[in-house]
Amino acid sequence: MKLKVxxxxxxxxxxxVRIDPLDLESLPESxxxxxxxxxxxxxxxxxxVATMLRDVRREGDAAIRRYSRxxxxxxLDDFRVDDADLAEARSRISPDLxxxxxxxxxxxxxxxxxxxxxxxxxxxxxxxxxVRPLERVGLYAPGGTAAYPSxxxxxxxxxxxxxxxxxxxxxxxxxxxxxxxAVMAAAHIAGVDAVYQVGGVPAIAAMAYGxxxxxxxxxxxxxxxxxVAYAKKLVQGQVDIDGIFGPTETIVIADDSAQAGFCAAxxxxxxxxxxxSTAILVTDSRELIAQVDKELEERLATLERGDLAxxxxxxxxxxxxxxxxxxxxxxxxxxxxxxxCMMVADAWDWAGKVKNAGGLxxxxxxxxxxxxxxxxxxxxxxxxGTARFNSALSVHHFLRTMPVVGLRPETFRQLGAAAxxxxxxxxxxxxxxxxxxxxxxxxx
Numbered sequence: 001m002k003l004k005v006x007x008x009x010x011x012x013x014x015x016x017v018r019i020d021p022l023d024l025e026s027l028p029e030s031x032x033x034x035x036x037x038x039x040x041x042x043x044x045x046x047x048x049v050a051t052m053l054r055d056v057r058r059e060g061d062a063a064i065r066r067y068s069r070x071x072x073x074x075x076l077d078d079f080r081v082d083d084a085d086l087a088e089a090r091s092r093i094s095p096d097l098x099x100x101x102x103x104x105x106x107x108x109x110x111x112x113x114x115x116x117x118x119x120x121x122x123x124x125x126x127x128x129x130x131v132r133p134l135e136r137v138g139l140y141a142p143g144g145t146a147a148y149p150s151x152x153x154x155x156x157x158x159x160x161x162x163x164x165x166x167x168x169x170x171x172x173x174x175x176x177x178x179x180x181x182a183v184m185a186a187a188h189i190a191g192v193d194a195v196y197q198v199g200g201v202p203a204i205a206a207m208a209y210g211x212x213x214x215x216x217x218x219x220x221x222x223x224x225x226x227x228v229a230y231a232k233k234l235v236q237g238q239v240d241i242d243g244i245f246g247p248t249e250t251i252v253i254a255d256d257s258a259q260a261g262f263c264a265a266x267x268x269x270x271x272x273x274x275x276x277s278t279a280i281l282v283t284d285s286r287e288l289i290a291q292v293d294k295e296l297e298e299r300l301a302t303l304e305r306g307d308l309a310x311x312x313x314x315x316x317x318x319x320x321x322x323x324x325x326x327x328x329x330x331x332x333x334x335x336x337x338x339x340x341c342m343m344v345a346d347a348w349d350w351a352g353k354v355k356n357a358g359g360l361x362x363x364x365x366x367x368x369x370x371x372x373x374x375x376x377x378x379x380x381x382x383x384x385g386t387a388r389f390n391s392a393l394s395v396h397h398f399l400r401t402m403p404v405v406g407l408r409p410e411t412f413r414q415l416g417a418a419a420x421x422x423x424x425x426x427x428x429x430x431x432x433x434x435x436x437x438x439x440x441x442x443x444x
Contacts, residue, residue, distance in 0.1 A: 012320040021246035056205035061212045067202045073175040081195040089184035104374045111376030112161040126407035133163035138207035140222035143172035149186035154378040155221045156190035162398035172199020201231040208235035246384040247276035253328045254343040260291030271312035272305040278316040282328045336387040339368045358387040
């Protein structure tokens with residue numbers, strides 16, 4: 001297939017289409033009709049989310065049971081999955097998948113251990129900082145046609161490494177169908193304390209407000225559909241959230257040393273996620289463009305999700321032709337993509353020039369898909385240009401810091417007069433008085 005080619009920085013700056021992850025007005029008519037059937041004529045999707053949050057906050061478990069029947073066709077007595085069932089789920093996945101999940105868990109754990117910050121104290125200065133983990137974190141795993149055991153590992157393990165005391169997971173039960181065994185196995189491997197078969201907005205409400213069965217958490221993490229994302233936005237402040245994430249996106253920067261087959265495969269891997277996914281190739285090689293177009297066509301023809309990937313590439317896929325790699329990196333820094341893949345000679349030499357990216361993948365054997373599953377860092381990364389000010393999920397998201405001030409009398413004497421001056425400038429004589437009374441006591 002031939003992707004649209006854009007030439008030059010000026011034309012390319014808007015090449016990554018920003019899609020509002022909370023644009024409930026863009027929902028298809030089938031979803032809007034289902035909302036009307038469930039909540040009544042004239043009820044908007046936004047109103048339906050607010051209603052569910054309110055009802056769970058007021059009614060607790062009873063509202064969860066009602067909405068689980070209404071939306072998922074699930075009659076739930078006990079929400080919590082038996083611990084024995086979690087352990088048993090590991091016997092229902094293949095031995096190869098079990099080993100793969102164990103290896104991924106090991107690498108994720110090792111990476112996050114290496115990034116832990118430390119508590120420090122300087123007794124001479126009378127200053128320090130104490131690092132403390134959150135007490136309780138809630139994770140959300142979507143149900144439906146896709147299951148993401150990798151996301152369970154990528155969210156639960158950083159929380160565990162940070163020292164979070166309790167980690168729970170919510171995931172929807174669809175009718176009488178059993179929960180996905182790979183997701184349950186991943187939860188067991190990651191050391192999740194409890195799994196609740198509750199999904200959608202009610203799950204977010206339960207974790208944010210607490211019910212008879214599900215205790216309130218300090219932070220909610222994990223992906224979900226647009227209703228889940230909107231619910232997370234509304235409860236933010238009541239609890240912390242990991243972020244509001246839009247469709248996934250990748251920029252591949254490649255020069256004439258890159259293998260066209262690798263470039264095409266990486267773009268397709270991104271595109272097969274979702275029709276709104278974005279995959280962009282930025283290169284200074286016209287020859288590579290023609291080769292990538294050819295590889296895309298050949299690979300899409302045999303891909304199981306080829307139609308979906310083709311749709312995404314036709315909608316959002318682009319190739320940007322630049323004069324040199326300096327321009328390519330400048331463009332990436334302006335766009336701040338979720339994933340930036342450097343398929344260039346001496347890729348590590350370019351790492352210092354990249355300022356804005358959710359994750360940086362260097363060299364032809366560091367494709368973004370390895371980051372999805374097994375490299376080590378969390379694959380939960382900022383989308384939609386928010387890599388300008390956000391970071392990939394890490395232990396830091398599950399830690400709090402408390403500054404400590406413990407001044408010695410001599411240090412207080414040295415600093416007190418300056419503090420009094422500032423207090424007077426602000427007209428806060430009570431503040432200055434609290435300092436002056438101590439300065440007087442030191443004189444005597």
